[in-house]
Amino acid sequence: MGFFNFFKSQFIEVIEWTDQSSNTMVYRFPVQNNEIKMGASLIVRESQVAIFVNEGEIADVFTPGHHVLYTQNMPILTKLKSWKTGFNSPFKAEVYFINTKQFVDQKWGTSNPIMMRDPDFGIIRLRGYGIYSYRVSEPVIFLKELFGTNASYDTSSIEGHLKKMILSGLTDLFAESQIPALDLAMHYDELSNEGKDKMQERFAKFGFEITSLYIENLSLPKEVEQAMDKRTTMGVLGNLNTYTQYQAAEALRDAARNEGGGMAATGAGIGAGAAIGNVMANALNQNQQQATPPAEPAKMACPHCQAQIRVSAKFCPDCGKSVQQKTIPCINCKAEIKEGSKFCGECGTKQVTEKICNSCGTVNGPTAKFCGDCGEGLEG
Template sequence: MGLFGFFKSQFIEVIEWTDSSTNTLVYRFPVQGNEIKMGAELTVRESQVAIFVNEGEIADVFGPGRHLLWTQNMPILTKLKSWKHGFNSPFKAEVYFVNTKQFINQKWGTSNPIMMRDSDFGIIRLRGYGIYSYRVSEPTVFLRELFGTNASYDTSNIEEQLKKMILSGLTDLFAESKIPALDLAMHYDELSTLGKEKMEERFSKFGFAITSLYIENLSLPAEVEQAMDKRTSMGVIGDLGQYQQFQAAEALREAARNEGGGLAGAGAGLGAGAALGGMMTNAFTGNNQQANTPNPTNAQSDKINCPHCNELILADAKFCKECGKSVQTKKVPCINCQAEINKDAKFCGECGTKQETEKTCGKCGHKNALHAKFCGDCGESL
């Protein structure tokens, strides 16, 4: 080898990686065109793993610590290169440092709303966002499945893939949970834990371990939230008649403050006074009128649909006026909690107990009445 060739191919005596970034997953040590000196010093810091690759094949893996490179601590590379014992010449190999620390504060969110069926609002569109963290748990699996031959690899290269995996799993989890939208906030912790467990197997296929997953917020569309705000406002107002009286009193006070000038002002004041007087009369007598006027809503609620022809009939009617069939459903007590249920019900709507109509003898298989204590065929105790 000439002098020029010697300087072109220097021997590497120290191999290490000082990570100055916050999101690098893999770093390839620059050994291209150079050879590693046998007996070179390899320094692997905490939360790092060094992997030697020979001609595209993963060889020896080194954990944290200071290592002197000899054939004794590179058994796989020694075998792949067919080195004899005591080999002391420089060699060529690729060295990759894999970062095994936790990558925290990785964000996920719904780019499109999740369609769900809710018990209170029917079909709704749900949006959500949160954070998760992960680390490389199997460096060789990660190197084989994702990294390839790049010079470096950071979290942005895998971010979209992981985010879509999380959204797919959480969408399935939210739908299966059947938790009403109004109660989702009180189950964030439980859903986060279940979501993390659901993701573990998916992450492990890439050599990752998901260390945490948190749901920060789940929200409904703006129009649904506005409807909820209106319903809340009506609950705060309470009695509508009293609220009308309060509004009328406020209007009178504002009219008294607004003093008009001249004859036109006096006429306007008289007109306003007459109008406000009518408002006050209606407001203060509204309760009596409401009490004397039949409420169409209540009258409507006193009616039910015939189970046979769907005709609207009175709730206490015994027969349908349209088809003439009986509409009274016979009630019987539940065999477990004694709650009243329909005679032909198979399960109790209160405690969920299956309603058995007969007992089977365990000895002879004879069918007996539900409340029988002994078998009518063989006399065996039931």
């Protein structure tokens, strides 16, 4: 029986791996005390990569397909020559199967709140969670940097480290984005894509490629959410003065319906009525103050461009010309009147602008007493 088992162990074997779980990343073949023989068949399936390690060194990387291995482990002959080592071959060779499929639905979440400065609420504490997926893109780097010579390796072995890397990157991303807390929900997709790009370099150091990252929810502390609810309520109520009047009227109606008797109830009703009256008076006064617009300054038309300007203005803001009216003295009472006026506003005297000589027809000034041409008197 022992001799038969000896020869059975020397048959050319088929090396393959069928994954029975959803989170195994690495499987090492053979297990302890098994040896890879000359001419062994290697079957690599889709979504797998096989790394052949011969005498402690990476010899080759096999992609999906059928491969034949040639090592120093010669069938039968190796066993016969290995009697000094207890029939354990001194030539060891190993095959590591690397699972290259995507490992999806990996969860991340904030164990502690993220402190942020918000333009609306000041300093806030932000919590969030979501999912991500990744796969092995560089099997050799993955072997050297992570699992080494372990017989198996699954996602739980690296889950904690990857989650902390993602949280570190997203915390930095949220702070740099400076997006207000009220607007975070509309930027989930943008933040997810930026977070994925930010993680690529970090994942590549372990031979990984992050294929997706999603933010499912970003939530604020209960106190901030209550403040947001109050702000929403204020927006729904609209004009607070009108709402105050409504509340006062409702309180007055409730007080009038109070059927409680006695002087105490009467006094309480009087006090409540006075308080409500004060509230309503204040609300009405505020509404009247808000409803009365400030008086606008008196305006007039510019004599040059007809633009509307203030009466007290000295120059027109549109054309820049002076708007001050020129004055002349009344020919009778010497009061200042607007140039070109036909009558004096003080004494009512008609303002003659010129005098024509009856003798020679010469036009003289309004204050002339004798004709400047013929010397004839102009009075009378």
